[in-house]
Amino acid sequence: MEPYAGQLMGVLAVRGYAPLTRVPHLQVMTHLSKWMAARQLAVAELTAAQVDEYLGQRRRGGYVAFCTRTSLAPLLEVLASAGAPLDEPDPPVSAVDALLDGYARFLLQERGLAASTISAYALRSRRFLQGHGHGADLSAVDTAAVTHAVLAEADTVSAGSAQFFAVALRSFLRYCYLTGVIDTDLSAASLAVTGRRRSVLPQGISTTDARALLKVCDRHTADGCRDYAVILLLMRLGLRACEVAVLRLEDIDWRTGQVTIHGKGKRLDGLPLPVEVGEAIAAYLRHARPPETALREVFLRSIAPRAALTREAVGCLVRRASIRAGLTPLGPHRLRHALACDMVAAGVPLQQIGQVLRHADTTSTSIYARVDVERLRTVASPWPLGGTR
Structure with a gap:
């Protein structure tokens, strides 16, 4: 397989693998090459079933790394391009x-x-x-x-x-x-199911906790720079985790200071980009985002293989930051609630809050009416005193 080593190195480099992490892929390529030579198999004769046989023998030999097709994906991609019949017929669909x-x-x-x-x-x-x-x-x-x-x-x-x-x-x-x-x-x-659901007030986070959450992001590292920008986006614009994950480079208009959000139901909304948020994203793009990549998503994984952050990854980085800050673990939606609660406290009408959060239905915004406890006190009926039952 020596002729394909350079091609494998190129594939790994494009996907963001560091030089040292490419070495184990070369080693497993050599190991597979020896296994094939012992069976007098050419690359053009290597099938998916034989790959599974090789992986099984590797596991039985005590290896714990590169024992699945997923871990061999870059190598198998190179071999498939060289003519190895690795494509399996799609299983019958039920x-x-x-x-x-x-x-x-x-x-x-x-x-x-x-x-x-x-x-x-x-x-x-x-x-x-x-x-x-x-x-x-x-x-x-x-x-x-x-x-x-x-x-x-x-x-x-x-x-x-x-x-x-x-x-x-x-x-x-x-x-x-x-x-x-x-x-x-x-x-x-399919009738509606009755039953009392636990009703709780939307919970935000305090200003002190918000500062602590941002402070634990070490902006001298690539991960910290990215996490700081992501958390600031969630805090200041009230974005959903999925909206942060799909944000693309072309969605940010630096001249007008606006950002296009891809929301639910294929909805597109333009929001003003606060200076603080814009500076955090710009710092990430200049100093921390991997430069040699064709991906257009703004926020990327910092480890290979290179890919955009997923909705789940955004949630994980927020939870990890909250744990490092000594807070009760919280998710990204909690930061969205925090923005809404802060606006309620500042006297912003619910209609405007719904516009900022991009709610399609005012019912979704109405839950924040319960947050303003002081204003609710003015409409509460007094508890009846005296008298007999």
Whole structure:
């Protein structure tokens, strides 16, 4: 495999692997080459099944690194480009998978839902199909079957989770009716689940805690510079974690001081970019963001393989920062609540708060009306005194 060593080094360099971390990939390439030579296999004869055989022998030999296809991905990519028949035929798609794939496309293209919401709806729809027991054949489904599924879910989960299941099932049944999978619209049979959900006030963080959260980000390091900019974006603009993750270089208009936010439902909103936030992002782009990359997302992983931060990664870096600051672990949405609570305390009308947070429905903003306790005291009825019962 010696002729392909240079190509492998090039692939690893493009993906952000440091020179020292490329060495183990060369070593495993040599190990695989010797294994193939012992079996008189050419690169053009290496199949996916033989790769699995090699990995199994590697594990049995006591190796703990490079024992999965994922860890060998750069090497296998190079070998596939050299003619190794590593592509496996796609496994047959079941009728249930085909139905749910169509439902997911419908939610994305017609409803414009976020990927995380689509995944949650599809998961609950799959649970309904598994409980029904007839796969994708819904001809025998009636209102009794729908009611039974909702009641069975409500017996095992919290009221909030059962309510979400009913909403997802209602959406799925409506899709099935629209596409002709069922002849009758059964969505109305997925009735709302009653039950008291624990109602709590939206919680922000204090100014002191906010300063502590930013202070623990060491801006002399690449990770700290990035984390500082991310947390400041969450604090000052009230962005969601997914909105920070998909922010692209072209979304920032440095001349006008505006940033375009890709929100829920494919919604695009322009927000003013505060000077403090702009300076933090500029510092990251100039001094900490990997320069040799074609990725257009603003915030990237600092370790190889190079990729954009995900929604989950944004949440993790906020939680790690809160732990380092000695705070109770908190997520990025808590910072969004903090911005709203600060605006309520400053007397900003709820309508304007909803515009800043980009709520599509005023109901989402109304929860912050409960935060202003002092103003609520003026409308509270006095407790009756005296008298007998």
